[in-house]
Each structure stands twice: as C-alpha cells, then as structure tokens.
Amino acid sequence: MRLSIVTVFLSFTxxxxxxxxxxxxxxxxxxxxxxxHKFENPAGVPAATKKPFLQSKGFRATIVxxxxxxxxxxxxxxxxxxxxxxxxxxxxxLFGPGRHTRVDDFLQFAPYFELGGVLLAGVESRNDRVNLGxxxxxxxxxxxxxxxAVKHLTNITRPDGSDNFSFPSGHxxxxxxxxxxxxxxxxxxxxxxxxxxYAIATSVGVLRMVNDKHWESDVIAGAGFGILSAHxxxxxxxxxxxRKPIGRDMSLVPSWSPTGGTGLALTWRPTR
Numbered sequence: 367m368r369l370s371i372v373t374v375f376l377s378f379t380x381x382x383x384x385x386x387x388x389x390x391x392x393x394x395x396x397x398x399x400x401x402x403h404k405f406e407n408p409a410g411v412p413a414a415t416k417k418p419f420l421q422s423k424g425f426r427a428t429i430v431x432x433x434x435x436x437x438x439x440x441x442x443x444x445x446x447x448x449x450x451x452x453x454x455x456x457x458x459x460l461f462g463p464g465r466h467t468r469v470d471d472f473l474q475f476a477p478y479f480e481l482g483g484v485l486l487a488g489v490e491s492r493n494d495r496v497n498l499g500x501x502x503x504x505x506x507x508x509x510x511x512x513x514x515a516v517k518h519l520t521n522i523t524r525p526d527g528s529d530n531f532s533f534p535s536g537h538x539x540x541x542x543x544x545x546x547x548x549x550x551x552x553x554x555x556x557x558x559x560x561x562x563x564y565a566i567a568t569s570v571g572v573l574r575m576v577n578d579k580h581w582e583s584d585v586i587a588g589a590g591f592g593i594l595s596a597h598x599x600x601x602x603x604x605x606x607x608x609r610k611p612i613g614r615d616m617s618l619v620p621s622w623s624p625t626g627g628t629g630l631a632l633t634w635r636p637t638r
Contacts, residue, residue, distance in 0.1 A: 438587030
C-alpha cells in the first residue's frame with residue numbers, strides 16, 4: 367500500500383514537472399530582434415549610394431566649360447602656346463584687314479530658331495514648353511550676369527580698340543548657350559541636332575575674330591561661359607521632367623493637294 371502511494375506521487379510529480387528546453391546540437395539559438403533602430407527606415411528602402419566625385423553630375427556638367435574658360439584665360443595677349451596675338455596675326459594673313467560683317471549679330475540666336483523649327487515639326491523635346499522656357503530664362507540670366515561682370519573686372523581692350531570689354535565674348539557665349547540647350551533637349555531624338563547647333567555657335571566665334579571684335583581668348587572663354595550657364599540652369603531646375611506639352615500641341619508639316627498645290631499644314635490639337 368505504501369509502495370503504491372509512492373508510485374502514484376512520483377507519477378504525478380513527473381507528469382507535471384517543467385520540461386527543460388532542448389537545443390538541437392549544431393543549430394545556434396536565434397538572436398533576439400533588434401528594436402532599437404526599427405523606426406530609422408520603416409519602409410525598408412535601401413540608402414542611396416553616393417557617386418564618386420568624378421562621376422557626379424556637378425563634375426560632368428562643369429569640367430568641359432571650366433577647361434574652356436581656363437584655356438581661354440591662359441591665352442590672353444601673348445600668353446600660351448598659341449596666343450591671342452598669334453591667332454590675330456594668322457587671321458590677318460588669311461582674310462586681310464578691313465573685314466566686317468554683321469552676320470554674327472543674328473547668327474548667335476540661330477540655334478534657338480533651329481529648336482523652334484524642330485518643335486513645330488512635331489519632334490518632342492526633353493521637357494514640356496513651360497519647363498523649357500524656364501530653363502532658357504534661367505540660362506540667359508546666368509550667362510548675362512556672369513559675362514558682363516567678368517567684362518568689367520578684366521577690362522581688356524578689343525582688337526579694334528573700340529572699348530575695354532573684350533573678355534569674354536558675349537556673342538559666342540550666347541551662341542553656345544543656345545546650342546547647349548538644343549543638344550540637351552533633342553539629343554535623345556538625334557545627335558545631329560546638337561552637331562548643327564554647335565557648328566553654328568563655332569562659326570559665330572570665328573566671325574567675331576574675323577571682324578576684329580574679339581581675341582582668341584575671348585571666344586574660347588565665351589564658349590565656356592555659355593555652356594556652363596546652360597548646364598547650371600539644368601542642374602538647378604527642380605520641376606518635373608518628361609511631362610506632356612501643356613496647352614495645345616502644334617506642328618508644321620509640308621502638304622500637297624491636287625487642287626491647291628504644295629504648302630504647309632499647321633496641326634493644332636488639345637492635350638492634357
């Protein structure tokens with residue numbers, strides 16, 4: 367009887383005794399969850415990696431115009447391997463004295479006319495009309511303020527001696543600014559739009575030297591100021607890119623009719 371009572375007591379005790387956790391050999395226990403930083407990135411989005419300086423947008427946008435400005439400044443007067451005086455002597459030898467044309471006064475804006483004609487023909491630019499207009503206005507403001515400030519600071523006499531505002535060339539800066547905008551807006555459609563615009567801008571710089579209005583240094587630095595102004599305008603513009611044109615989209619295409627002959631057809635369709 368006493369043995370039966372002891373047996374029942376041991377069975378009752380063993381049946382309700384707490385069981386120690388069994389850890390499988392070779393499997394480490396799970397580490398407790400770290401809740402100290404759980405609100406730092408709740409969406410789980412990986413942090414953006416910072417690009418190296420040589421691959422950054424700022425460096426790529428400024429390196430070419432900075433080199434142009436620096437090279438232009440290094441050739442002022444008789445300085446540099448191929449100085450402004452040497453270039454002027456070669457131009458006088460090729461074209462002779464007394465040259466003058468006003469073509470460059472109008473040609474400096476020709477890339478803008480190229481851009482307008484391409485847009486009227488139905489080719490879509492990188493940006494909608496409103497953002498494109500804002501970029502142009504910002505570029506012009508940067509270029510005009512910087513060029514005229516440097517002109518007054520350097521106080522370099524023009525080759526023809528007309529005034530002391532030779533460096534840098536404002537005509538060349540204007541032409542290369544417009545060419546940079548054409549290239550940026552239409553390069554996804556065809557690189558030839560930019561090639562044509564830069565060819566026009568280069569001819570403006572050459573004509574400024576042929577007309578005896580600017581030195582080589584003025585023209586090369588002016589190209590740098592123009593390109594830099596356009597690049598800075600794009601870098602600082604924060605409106606959305608890639609939107610459809612606002613208002614009404616227009617295009618101009620050639621047309622032909624058996625009764626009316628040849629002509630141009632202007633299409634005008636509403637867009638959202």
